[in-house]
Ligand SMILES: Nc1ncnc2c1ncn2[C@@H]1O[C@H](COP(=O)(O)OP(=O)(O)O)[C@@H](O)[C@H]1O
């Protein structure tokens with residue numbers, strides 16, 4: 019076999035690293051997700067993580083910021099418009115992100131509290147925070163809340179545009195959480211203000227099958243990406259989110275027997291994070 023020289027060796031290592039990091043991609047670090055989107059979110063993009071209350075949007079966003087700082091050396095800004103930083107830290111710690119306070123102290127994550135009654139100053143506030151920690155990742159949780167602060171929807175739209183442009187200028191890769199309108203009995207997804215400005219949309223659902231809800235996730239849109247187009251099961255476990263192969267989501271036409279439902283209930287009560295086990299969210 020031909021000996022390879024140092025230059026060739028370095029080039030192979032570089033190729034490998036690019037493959038690992040997905041060239042020009044920002045890994046979410048969320049279990050099972052990055053391989054569904056060609057290795058990660060295209061660098062500099064804004065992705066809307068959309069879903070009803072309790073679908074896991076905040077946990078998704080928090081894990082994205084935490085893993086960025088912890089595993090990928092990418093500092094992050096988290097603007098919460100719904101929860102206090104104290105509550106977010108508590109949530110993070112519940113998920114085993116126990117060193118989040120160290121990351122906060124070290125200036126690698128900035129949790130930004132906002133009383134955003136003044137939309138005019140919001141963009142500057144976020145920008146200051148990005149500069150302070152040299153952020154590569156930004157979260158706004160949730161962007162839909164902005165509409166609640168004023169009747170002036172034009173101002174809301176302008177603010178979202180301003181924030182988006184500013185974030186892009188800083189080269190940050192971002193997650194906005196929000197709700198997406200449903201039309202036609204929920205069978206089609208409609209378009210809301212925030213969807214105009216984002217490059218990607220990931221939707222979180224409570225899928226009703228039999229008499230249980232199952233958490234699921236779908237990639238609706240991801241620029242420059244050949245992505246999965248089916249629903250995948252989503253679990254919330256003690257280490258964060260887990261996205262599983264689509265065939266593990268029960269088909270809606272398969273009736274789930276009482277016995278299986280009881281079995282799932284048992285697993286849920288006794289808590290398991292075994293791979294491949296689908297946990298129903300709730301009985302209805
Ligand atoms: N430790 C946990 N183990 C399993 N599920 C949890 C845990 N903590 C929270 N959850 C689930 O996550 C949900 C909240 O997720 P969250 O990200 O706050 O939703 P959203 O931001 O979409 O409203 C809760 O309603 C609960 O069902």
Ligand SMILES: [Mg+2]
Pocket residue numbers: 075076077100159
């Ligand atoms: Mg939330």
